[in-house]
Amino acid sequence: MKILVLNAGSSSHKSCLFDLTQASDASLAPSPIWRATLDWTHAEGQVELSAETESGSALNQSLPITDKAEGIAAMLNTLVEGETQVLDSLSDIDGVGHRVVHGGRDYVDSVRIDSDVKAAIQRLIPLAPAHNPANLQGIHAIEAILGDIPQVAVFDTAFHAQMPAAAATYPGPYAWIDQGIQRYGFHGTSHRYVAQRAANLLGRDLADLKLITCHLGNGCSLAAVKNGHSIDTTMGFTPLEGLMMGSRSGSVDPGILIHLIRQEGYSGDRLDQLLNKESGLKGISGISNDLRLVIDAMEQGHDRAKLAVEMFLHRLRREIGSMLASLGGLDALVFTAGIGENSALIWQQACEPFAFLGLNLQDNLGRSAADQDIATPDSSIRVLVIHTQEEWAIAQACLKSCSNLP
Template sequence: MILIINCGSSSLKYQLYNPDLTEVVAKGLIARIGENGSYAEHFVGQERLVMRRAIPDHKVGFDVMVDNLLHSELAVIEGPQAITAIGHRAVHGGDIFVESTLVDETVMEQLHACARFAPLHNPCNIAGIEECLRRFPGVPNVVVFDTAFHQSVPREAHVYALPYELYSQWGIRRYGFHGTSCRYVSQAAADILNRPLEDLSMVICHLGNGVTLDAVKAGRSVDTSIGFGTFCGIPMGTRSGDFDPAIIFHLVKERGMSVEEVEALCYEKSGLLGVSGVSNDMREVMERAEAGDDRCALAVDIFVYQIKKTVGAYAAAMDGLDALVFTAGIGENSKEIRSRVCAGLGVLGVRIDERLNSMVRNGHPNISAADMRVATLVVPTDEERMIALDTYRLVSDSIRFPAPITSFAPTYAERV
């Protein structure tokens, strides 16, 4: 069986696939790691196990995951020996990793070297790999990089207008993130539209606690909103999004903040949390905004405005737009955010049917109004499946697996 690990900054998602990837045998989410209200959900078919307990770190999260897989009533494996390959998500591969790769000692050293590029994420990704190496000795591990999909972004879009030596000698450039999600969703969108991916120009809106907007033309990333680090672009749960870097100099020189304090401010105290003063959870922020909280309303307004502005820019960069695609937690679940983003994009050929916008969970991924030039879709992301396909590809020479099923367009029934 193939175990897929998606170890985020405050979460651990996992899926266990049968060898030909036709079935998710079990899956789970361990959420709010290191926060108040942490909990675990574990699914085997229609059976659901929920546990609410303190989960102070990712090591304890892995304990919970393994206990769930071996659960006396919902057991799906007899022991660790049932796991034959493990795939991992990694956020940042720098210039070192341009494609998915098998883990060995050298790769682990290089992963640690890349950790400074994504301090909120890469250490968690590395911790997940190290836990698996310890718990499942001898099992091959594959790491799949969010940055790899964006290697096709052209130089004029990924080189900053800084002294060129910073790029050529130090690798300071736009890298982009959530590439595994964008790669999966772009192909799934083409499948839904029954059109070749090579014929489509689309903007993928990966909207969650982390946010990426990606311009995908003919299946290749041509621009992306997050850059060198993971806090620029669109405001996120706790990350700032774009702002004038002169503010950093001001905070250090005039306000006496240390570089470490400014870094924590940008990554952990900004975005929805920073503006609203309430929460990094869009659901809570929107509830408070609807109840009349002005700062929460402003946080939502900023979020929506920055998305709309970026969609327009990417449509221009691609000489037109065929599809606008929403995915990830907010993109898949918030009809209000989808409606507000699409309002005013009629100039691009985007207009949605509000009735369909309320029905996506009933099997209506296309929420476009009739006769619109641009298709507007809601596509559940499945980073784990994309990682599973890459893992299969890299380990199949050494392990006898049957041929995988490679559909990229799961039904909503499969995702609920």
Template sequence: MLVFILNAGSSSLKYQLMNPVTAETLAAGICERIGLDGVLKHEFGDDRELKMDVDMPTHKEAIESVLRTLTSGEGKVIDSTDEIEAIGHRAVHGGEKFSASVLVTDEVINEMKDLIPLAPLHNPANIMGMEICRELMPGKPNVAVFDTAFHQTMPDYAYMYALPYDQYAKHKIRKYGFHGTSHYFVSNEARKMLDKKHNTRIIVCHLGNGSSVSAVQNGECIDTSMGLTPVQGLMMGTRAGDIGAGALQYMMRQENLTIDDALNVLNKKSGILGISGKSSDLREVLEGMQNGDDRCRLAVDMVAYNIKKYVGSYVAALDGIDALCFTGGIGENAALIREKVCAGLDAMGLVIDPVKNNKRSKEARDIATNGSASRIFVIPTNEEFVIANDTFKIVSEMKK
């Protein structure tokens, strides 16, 4: 089965064409600057790449361009869209309504529209991608895979905020968590590496421009760092992470900011960018630190300290730990961050091996010392495989 995987953003569109049975990716790419001038970047074959300027006034033209590129010209990998058996969509917010991936129907789309207030930047684009694919490839099943679904196993005492209860009852204000497909994939890979499916206590650090930590017990999430929205939790590329409400109020008064202004600061001007004053890209900040920039040093120390605090609290929540996992662009590549996070965690049974930690590899690996009571894994994430696999399972059940 070939699954067309779509991740539709407000002005971009990521895609892959994958066989979930063999995990082979035939092609992958991104449409950028939709609504402006339009750029299509297409990867296929043996590391071959195409970059094309394509007129994309809307997402419909972007998806049409992708399908045309997959089936014709230099980037062709299939003869026709008839070879695509299903479409899997990344969906950011499923609220409490969706605790698992689902077949896209009119009812599902309407329920997702009801959830737009919880994800006003993401859900509309996700829905648009589903509606366009149903129009362009009628009759082919579409499946929605939700970022929030994996975290729906959290107990109420973990996901509730200590606000008046009627705020939850009326508006469903609570912690939902994100990056669920990544946390699910990595925690399952860790269980395989531990060769242990039961009584497992795993902490996953998904670290990139957006970052989150989850505590996973016996394959189920019991807590995660992101909340109602992705701004809560860790310090990230441009997001502030955890911040006291009083500090936010004080900043608004001092700077004469509206709530929208303040949220723009929290989401787009804070985090690594805000502290370093240099970049939201940790690689550039690490370089700045090495060149003696003290604000870059501060940003790096804050990033590692934030992660370390969550790891410690989740070891307590799990009553111990079997494996600590690092994934995402920073988690997989920033050896210094892993070193700083693990420093001093010997009492928790986590002892990092500096030689293993500094050895670069694209494969999953254990970077703990041989004598470490708990394992420390670096595991490349594969969210697209989760989407493709869930789509395959749901479509296969339909055919029975």
């Protein structure tokens, strides 16, 4: 059983191939037997194609390709030709799972793609203009290349789709509800995976746990997970709400935006650029959207970098507190994604204010290739660092949704 996973973005595509016959333990993510990337950001009129196999064979080349579908075809060709060949034919692929950012209110789980699903992804483009068009283009490209193969959409929003109305509804005019203006939440595939993985590590049923999952990367979000469902999250109508992020502001007073429009003549496009690309760690530090570089500068005495790190931690602690209130208790706090999996400073500083709850961390914390529990044995709350496996989660969802697969 071979499942292809495609994450088609606006300027880069990532893909991998899983051989599920090698997965003996469904709770552990196997390594893909092949993975590849297309990146159009390096040079105009060119795409950088890289591919590698589990055995270590690799390919890196620049191609004169601007069309995304043509790029996907070239990428898939490395599955069946050259040193990165792992298949005899593309027909050996049994199904394809796609990351799709926005599923709106219609989709609460992964779904087999048909004409209605494609129409819904198209209809939701105004809510995810940077992502849904590329996701849909990837679906069409696979249809053209692989024909009538089962394809599954795995929506970032799906895990949060059953949030209570009080958590999902904005306190604006009631007409917003009919207009689809509500809190959707994102990073759902990651939150779902690490919540289930946390249950496995704790030897508990996910339905019996209260968890706060912290997806901290260039984009950051928290989820309050109760009885296996997301009941609250920090991102909202767009991925801009909530925590301070790499280059995104997170939540700000909307009055600031009104002020910039009225007093400074800002357009919608300028505000979009400002809030999504020029804010967050990058905007405050003036250095980078990469927390590692900002922390390095802070340790060298850079005042703006110090402020950026302190702000990041302040927002993180505050939002953890809000998720805690939504849950009414806590069994485990989970850190994942680039920052969440690797920064001992963030683990320590984020957890420190919750010592009054009996949360205690081990000394001499460090990164680990394995998922780990970093709380002391006597801590009343477990603190887990889990490597998110979104690609594997998409592959599993693809297998589950394609009930007619052998």
